[in-house]
Amino acid sequence: MTKIVICGVGGQGIILASDVLSLVAMDEGYDVKKSEVHGMSQRGGSVISNCIFGKKVYSPLIGQGEGDILLAFEKLEALRRLPYLKKKGLLIVNDYEWPPSTVASGKAVYPIDIIQTLKDKTENLVHVNCVKIALKLGNIRCTNIVLSGVIAKYLPFKQETWLSVIDRRVPKKTVEINQAAFCEGFSNVACL
Amino acid sequence: MSDEREEIEDFSPFAFRKSLSLPRQRRGVVRFCTLPNILMGESMKVFMAGNEAVARGAYEAGCRVACAYPGTPSSEILENIVKYKDKIYCEWSVNEKVSLEVASGSVFAGARSLVAMKHVGLNVAADPLFSMGYIGATGGFVIVTADDPGMHSSQNEQDNRNYARAAKIALLEPSDSEEVRLLTKIGFDISEEFDTPVLLRLTTRISHSYGIVNTEERKEHPPKGYNKDIKKRLILPAHARVRHKIVEERLKKLKEYSNKFSLNRIEWGKKDMGIITSGISYQYVKEVFPWASILKLTLTWPLPDKIIKNFANNVKELFVVEENDPFLETEIKAMGIKVIGKERVPITGELDTYKLRKAFEIPTEELLDIPDIPSRPPVLCAGCSHRGVFYAISKLKLIATGDIGCYTLGALPPLNAMDTCVCMGASIGNAFGLELALGDKINNKTVAVIGDSTFFHSGITGLIDIIYNKGTSTIIILDNATTAMTGHQDHPGTGITLMGEPTKKIDLQNVVRGCGVEHVYVIDPYNLKETIEVIKREVERREVSVIIARRPCALRIKPDKPFRVIPDKCTGCKLCLRLGCPAISIKDDKAVIDKFLCTGCSICAEVCIKDAIV
Numbered sequence: 123m124t125k126i127v128i129c130g131v132g133g134q135g136i137i138l139a140s141d142v143l144s145l146v147a148m149d150e151g152y153d154v155k156k157s158e159v160h161g162m163s164q165r166g167g168s169v170i171s172n173c174i175f176g177k178k179v180y181s182p183l184i185g186q187g188e189g190d191i192l193l194a195f196e197k198l199e200a201l202r203r204l205p206y207l208k209k210k211g212l213l214i215v216n217d218y219e220w221p222p223s224t225v226a227s228g229k230a231v232y233p234i235d236i237i238q239t240l241k242d243k244t245e246n247l248v249h250v251n252c253v254k255i256a257l258k259l260g261n262i263r264c265t266n267i268v269l270s271g272v273i274a275k276y277l278p279f280k281q282e283t284w285l286s287v288i289d290r291r292v293p294k295k296t297v298e299i300n301q302a303a304f305c306e307g308f309s310n311v312a313c314l
Numbered sequence: 315m316s317d318e319r320e321e322i323e324d325f326s327p328f329a330f331r332k333s334l335s336l337p338r339q340r341r342g343v344v345r346f347c348t349l350p351n352i353l354m355g356e357s358m359k360v361f362m363a364g365n366e367a368v369a370r371g372a373y374e375a376g377c378r379v380a381c382a383y384p385g386t387p388s389s390e391i392l393e394n395i396v397k398y399k400d401k402i403y404c405e406w407s408v409n410e411k412v413s414l415e416v417a418s419g420s421v422f423a424g425a426r427s428l429v430a431m432k433h434v435g436l437n438v439a440a441d442p443l444f445s446m447g448y449i450g451a452t453g454g455f456v457i458v459t460a461d462d463p464g465m466h467s468s469q470n471e472q473d474n475r476n477y478a479r480a481a482k483i484a485l486l487e488p489s490d491s492e493e494v495r496l497l498t499k500i501g502f503d504i505s506e507e508f509d510t511p512v513l514l515r516l517t518t519r520i521s522h523s524y525g526i527v528n529t530e531e532r533k534e535h536p537p538k539g540y541n542k543d544i545k546k547r548l549i550l551p552a553h554a555r556v557r558h559k560i561v562e563e564r565l566k567k568l569k570e571y572s573n574k575f576s577l578n579r580i581e582w583g584k585k586d587m588g589i590i591t592s593g594i595s596y597q598y599v600k601e602v603f604p605w606a607s608i609l610k611l612t613l614t615w616p617l618p619d620k621i622i623k624n625f626a627n628n629v630k631e632l633f634v635v636e637e638n639d640p641f642l643e644t645e646i647k648a649m650g651i652k653v654i655g656k657e658r659v660p661i662t663g664e665l666d667t668y669k670l671r672k673a674f675e676i677p678t679e680e681l682l683d684i685p686d687i688p689s690r691p692p693v694l695c696a697g698c699s700h701r702g703v704f705y706a707i708s709k710l711k712l713i714a715t716g717d718i719g720c721y722t723l724g725a726l727p728p729l730n731a732m733d734t735c736v737c738m739g740a741s742i743g744n745a746f747g748l749e750l751a752l753g754d755k756i757n758n759k760t761v762a763v764i765g766d767s768t769f770f771h772s773g774i775t776g777l778i779d780i781i782y783n784k785g786t787s788t789i790i791i792l793d794n795a796t797t798a799m800t801g802h803q804d805h806p807g808t809g810i811t812l813m814g815e816p817t818k819k820i821d822l823q824n825v826v827r828g829c830g831v832e833h834v835y836v837i838d839p840y841n842l843k844e845t846i847e848v849i850k851r852e853v854e855r856r857e858v859s860v861i862i863a864r865r866p867c868a869l870r871i872k873p874d875k876p877f878r879v880i881p882d883k884c885t886g887c888k889l890c891l892r893l894g895c896p897a898i899s900i901k902d903d904k905a906v907i908d909k910f911l912c913t914g915c916s917i918c919a920e921v922c923i924k925d926a927i928v
Contacts, residue, residue: 125781131690140730140820142526144361145361148526153526154361154524155490155523155524156361156523156524156525157522157523157524158522159387159466159467159518159522166690166692166693167690167691167693168689168690177526179669180597180879181597181600181666182490182519182524182525182594183519183523183525183664183666183667184666185600185666185667185669185670185671186668186678187458187680188668189678190668193797198687201685203684204682204684205682205684208679208683209680213520214322215393221899222689222690222691223535223691223693223894224688225691225899226891226896226899226900227686227727227894227899228727229688230689230893233688239685243682243683243684244682244859282498287368298521
């Protein structure tokens, strides 16, 4: 059983990314469960989604210290959700800063050098600036699928399955750019 | 937000084509979209959320009528049922009580009907619920309650299983999406067989978790037709006394059924540890104690006493694992069975595998520690039409009794513009009560703040009370023309039904005037000067007044040209930060506006005393 925690800020496309991941696992013949919370968290709040696949999945929720992979769409959120990752788990973080309202209003300070802190705390860290890649492709909104490409590198699924799920799941007009985003994310990790 | 966003314009939208190296596509081989194939009635595997599975189950069961008032985590149930609108009539009712009453009417006529609501919604609908417990169900009647352990989006974590016991009706607790679909269907069958409403209890983690569901075809159940039967449906005391006896007999028969119900099942493992569980907790138990003997209860009211006793007699040590209230535990203890439950399993909050391991002192992974980091609370969106009103309330230092919706976020810093929030519709009565208790000390200082959908839901009755009882309160209705918090559902003021049909738009001004309010003013909350003036004037008035602050939800309009800060004029006074707009931040002691977030609402420009925002 593989447990993946996806986290970030409401509006970053986390739900879509975890949908894609779940459907890929389902297409590859695994049992899958996915869990997320709607409501308050959508208003620019901290968002978390759980995706679990394996031969047979029971709990749809990942407890603290149980995540095999933590896929963070934002640096501060990576730090916040770190307790969900196993000590030897894989942390993939989008090297991107989105200051929360508490920071924007000057009430709190955004922690400095989070990547270094994460390096010190975890054994397996991959950090990629997926926003930069998405912008290079022409749309910041495909950042989530660039991140899907990155995580795909570490999962046992075929690239064709990913691309076919993206084809079915994203809005028709954006299929091409999202598939390109996936490929960019996928090949980018290779050169790390 | 960040500089990287600014770069967006420098890139050709086709730049990505250069790096394109894709394998050939297999288009349309597998369908994810639940709609087209499913509607044809094919049996197939679909990845579904629990709420979607309720809709699917209702469709397959031949349900005819479905009603709801939206509320997290239940809102998506009706949003999915509407996909089958050619087979199922569905509506957003004005509130949960009405939704249960409409569905009850259809049940009288023998049509399979469903209502869905969040846990606190069932409090609103409790009156007809208890009556329907006596009246029974001629057509199958499934009442869905979506409880919220952990209070992800609610004011309490009440356990609605208690309602089934109190109303003496059958209770089903599914533990994943496939079971949700199945139990929705079985619920209709039980309902008709035993002449009882059936309470289908979901929790947030069931409603919003996805799993693989095997769909089946719809089986039609045409309405049985209406037969007058006043001894059954007109519950005068004389009739109800007879009905109560029938209800008690019904419970006995249901208990027999519960003892034979195949989904109340024992999964034998090692017999030194036996665990009784239900709902989502079953999944946590299976993962944490794969070796233990488990009694998975699915029809949990009335409880299958024989199965429980048999299980208890065959295990060395017996535990109950359930979220929130000791519902199963109390009943099992009342059977004289020794069992450990809340002594170990927490009564507050949502359960998960980690917490369960901790509760049973099973070693867990050492957790990665994190330093103190800034929180990321949800905020009113950039351009939110409520912001102007809250800024005015904050500036005028008013006491604001609040209500339930996105606008409850106005209570958070820096606006701090709300004092109370009790339940749907409470703001108006609360304001009146404050006034009664404190008299002159509080007059000229209070306002009730309520959303448009919440006003229709249960604010109207409060307003009538104030007028009838000669109050002088000021009520602000935040009219953003939608039910925003739960995902933009229509309501009586929008002119569109859930089934997408145009309908009579109920005009707030006419309603308020019709109730007898003479001072009714419509303001534009983007016009800060007017907003402050009108609110100030009306709180001082010794008569009831209603201010309707009207602007569509910012998430539903095309943004205007964004504002920007002229750095030379900005003195860094941070006055604009008092609006709590996510588009405004401070960089190098000057305000900056994120042009992608800014919707051009203009409020910050009105607040700026240096004319630095244009």
